Amino acid sequence: MTELLDQQTGVDGSPGRYRLVDCDVHPITKGGMGDLRPFLSRSAQRRLGLDERRSLSTVGHREAVSIPRNLLYVNQSGVLRDDARAPDGSAPGSDPAFTAQQLLDGNGIDRAVLIGGEVLGLGAMPDPDAAAMIASAYNDWLAATWFAADERYRGYLVVGAQDPAQAAEEVRRAGQDERYVGVLLPLTNILMGQRHYYPIYEAAAELGLPVAVHPNSGEGIFRTSPPMAGGTPTYYVEWHTGLSQVFQANVISLVCHGVFERFPGLKVVITEGGLGWIPDVMWRLDKNVKGLRDEVPWITRLPSEYLVDHVRFTTQPMPEPRRRSHLHTLLEIAHAERTLMFSSDYPHWDFDDPRHVLGTLPAAMRDRVQALNALETYGDRL
Amino acid sequence: MTELLDQQTGVDGSPGRYRLVDCDVHPITKGGMGDLRPFLSRSAQRRLGLDERRSLSTVGHREAVSIPRNLLYVNQSGVLRDDARAPDGSAPGSDPAFTAQQLLDGNGIDRAVLIGGEVLGLGAMPDPDAAAMIASAYNDWLAATWFAADERYRGYLVVGAQDPAQAAEEVRRAGQDERYVGVLLPLTNILMGQRHYYPIYEAAAELGLPVAVHPNSGEGIFRTSPPMAGGTPTYYVEWHTGLSQVFQANVISLVCHGVFERFPGLKVVITEGGLGWIPDVMWRLDKNVKGLRDEVPWITRLPSEYLVDHVRFTTQPMPEPRRRSHLHTLLEIAHAERTLMFSSDYPHWDFDDPRHVLGTLPAAMRDRVQALNALETYGDRL
Numbered sequence: 038m039t040e041l042l043d044q045q046t047g048v049d050g051s052p053g054r055y056r057l058v059d060c061d062v063h064p065i066t067k068g069g070m071g072d073l074r075p076f077l078s079r080s081a082q083r084r085l086g087l088d089e090r091r092s093l094s095t096v097g098h099r100e101a102v103s104i105p106r107n108l109l110y111v112n113q114s115g116v117l118r119d120d121a122r123a124p125d126g127s128a129p130g131s132d133p134a135f136t137a138q139q140l141l142d143g144n145g146i147d148r149a150v151l152i153g154g155e156v157l158g159l160g161a162m163p164d165p166d167a168a169a170m171i172a173s174a175y176n177d178w179l180a181a182t183w184f185a186a187d188e189r190y191r192g193y194l195v196v197g198a199q200d201p202a203q204a205a206e207e208v209r210r211a212g213q214d215e216r217y218v219g220v221l222l223p224l225t226n227i228l229m230g231q232r233h234y235y236p237i238y239e240a241a242a243e244l245g246l247p248v249a250v251h252p253n254s255g256e257g258i259f260r261t262s263p264p265m266a267g268g269t270p271t272y273y274v275e276w277h278t279g280l281s282q283v284f285q286a287n288v289i290s291l292v293c294h295g296v297f298e299r300f301p302g303l304k305v306v307i308t309e310g311g312l313g314w315i316p317d318v319m320w321r322l323d324k325n326v327k328g329l330r331d332e333v334p335w336i337t338r339l340p341s342e343y344l345v346d347h348v349r350f351t352t353q354p355m356p357e358p359r360r361r362s363h364l365h366t367l368l369e370i371a372h373a374e375r376t377l378m379f380s381s382d383y384p385h386w387d388f389d390d391p392r393h394v395l396g397t398l399p400a401a402m403r404d405r406v407q408a409l410n411a412l413e414t415y416g417d418r419l
Numbered sequence: 420m421t422e423l424l425d426q427q428t429g430v431d432g433s434p435g436r437y438r439l440v441d442c443d444v445h446p447i448t449k450g451g452m453g454d455l456r457p458f459l460s461r462s463a464q465r466r467l468g469l470d471e472r473r474s475l476s477t478v479g480h481r482e483a484v485s486i487p488r489n490l491l492y493v494n495q496s497g498v499l500r501d502d503a504r505a506p507d508g509s510a511p512g513s514d515p516a517f518t519a520q521q522l523l524d525g526n527g528i529d530r531a532v533l534i535g536g537e538v539l540g541l542g543a544m545p546d547p548d549a550a551a552m553i554a555s556a557y558n559d560w561l562a563a564t565w566f567a568a569d570e571r572y573r574g575y576l577v578v579g580a581q582d583p584a585q586a587a588e589e590v591r592r593a594g595q596d597e598r599y600v601g602v603l604l605p606l607t608n609i610l611m612g613q614r615h616y617y618p619i620y621e622a623a624a625e626l627g628l629p630v631a632v633h634p635n636s637g638e639g640i641f642r643t644s645p646p647m648a649g650g651t652p653t654y655y656v657e658w659h660t661g662l663s664q665v666f667q668a669n670v671i672s673l674v675c676h677g678v679f680e681r682f683p684g685l686k687v688v689i690t691e692g693g694l695g696w697i698p699d700v701m702w703r704l705d706k707n708v709k710g711l712r713d714e715v716p717w718i719t720r721l722p723s724e725y726l727v728d729h730v731r732f733t734t735q736p737m738p739e740p741r742r743r744s745h746l747h748t749l750l751e752i753a754h755a756e757r758t759l760m761f762s763s764d765y766p767h768w769d770f771d772d773p774r775h776v777l778g779t780l781p782a783a784m785r786d787r788v789q790a791l792n793a794l795e796t797y798g799d800r801l
Contacts, residue, residue: 113713228650230657262644265671266664268610274711275612275675278703282648282664289647293657313699316745320695320738321660328769329656331495356702358752363698366748370740387710 055147058411061380063154105161110273121384130384133186151192160223168197193221208240224254230294247304284310295335351380437529440793443762445536487543492655503766512766515568533574542605550579575603590622606636612676629686666692677717733762
């Protein structure tokens, strides 16, 4: 990063405390759900089949409990970077110290915001109580292992959105640890604008925590419906190309339901949801709400203004059009100077190198994307 | 239109035979399914409950058969222009002569491509034989009533895609009438890349007919899944904003399945599917296929090149960003000079006036969008 940063002006002397913040880094457990055992009550251990009667293997079918995963598609390269494997041979992304060295030291990253890799699919669990138990234990595991290992780690606390009241309690409980800078909402098959989620939004707004979503939540697991409109995609490449639809749908839902009028302090972070669709959704919303405003009288502003004020996006996967000017027009329309935050998606196969990504941005917005927008979004906790 | 056309150069002397082609006009029946009775065999009449034992009322619940419609959402203005009502008081868009006067004469339109308004939902009928009977009868009704009324009408023949073999037969039968310039494919819950549809594509390519899709097909009717990714939208404005997802998904599906390699002569027309998402889908496909090409080895070109060569889009609903330059960048990325064709969506509530829409285009591509691209797509039949 050094060369890149040296070319910039205003970064070191800027109001920001950091030069580079990575808003999407995935910690992985070494031993699967068994790692959570120390953070579960005895009764919760028994309820989840994680008590001492079980041998806790990482082989899925030997575990009594597993969090649903999107297992329908084959990525021939696997989904984790082989070179991110821990020195002791355990899974890529499972060693906090090695990740700190490879990702943070190696790229000059001042803060990494952790998003639980294995709890993304929590929203697809049918049992709301099991989901809530796992969420709490996972949050305590993350603090005890990752936050404790390096002071540059921050993270999202995860909730089981199946039971919004329990989820709101968990926001208030785990959120007391200020290293949690946001709430990860593993989506269910209910769109984000719906009243179901309001207790969670209320708790998050109360604590000043943004609510983040990420692919491979319930929507990727076919609990009730295909992950793209119109039918079930056949190939990984097809699913991976269309996964942004879930985020388009949820942004539309949030705006149309007036969530940002009801929770003026709420921010939503679309993580790994893509950027190219932002102009389309902004324009369609602005046009349609003008024509159909009687249906949604609580919308008092241009919908695109809610997006700019309340929704944040992370860079990875960065669009790579052939002409750089096309990317810059997209970023201008999306008000990226306020809405975009850098992310690498480490240790996933499609990791974005900050050297490359930041170099594709207009110089005038680079310091905002690499750190300042994250500071505004996550606040003092970062 | 006259003022606008007079300002242009190259249109009258251009290779095109027409100045303005409208690629999305909806004929409506005067009396519902009962209008099809003369075009059904006696056994088909009985099978569909349309024989003389029935009183053929337009009131839905009195009909034995009705084509599924998206009835979940309320558009407070209705979905048809009141001022398009026929002089005899029957439904807007139901009088071919009045439509010719109001729409064609009134706007200087040389050719209007008709898309059956009431058969859009045919893909949601569970019974493939019932769908096939209705499709054939509808095609004959359209020729006998609308094509016969004004020589400026062209149209899409409709098929019941539930039974691809029967649908291919219908393409070859109805397609003998050269006033049919394409095939309307009412979507089911199967994405367009899947092998299910190949007999239809084969027949269409054989006759040189593009295959068109349009909102409010099976995907809008919840036969098996919500019309947006991630869950079921609550409001009409939400559904209407997100309806482009079905077309994003289907373009992704067509490219990933290699349909355009298998049917090099095939063209697909995305009607009323929006434009703002084209850059996003192009960029994501180009990037993802590079990283995951082992999964789809039949893709031999950049995915965006398939789009430019094989997929066509209609203008309505035209994006209306605040800055005109943003629209022009979108059109440049989408290669609109080759891919975009004018449409009004008459007589629907969100009709686009050609005077306005064509005025928002860069002058250099105006004649292509208003007529030449349609001539290339539909060929001599237009």
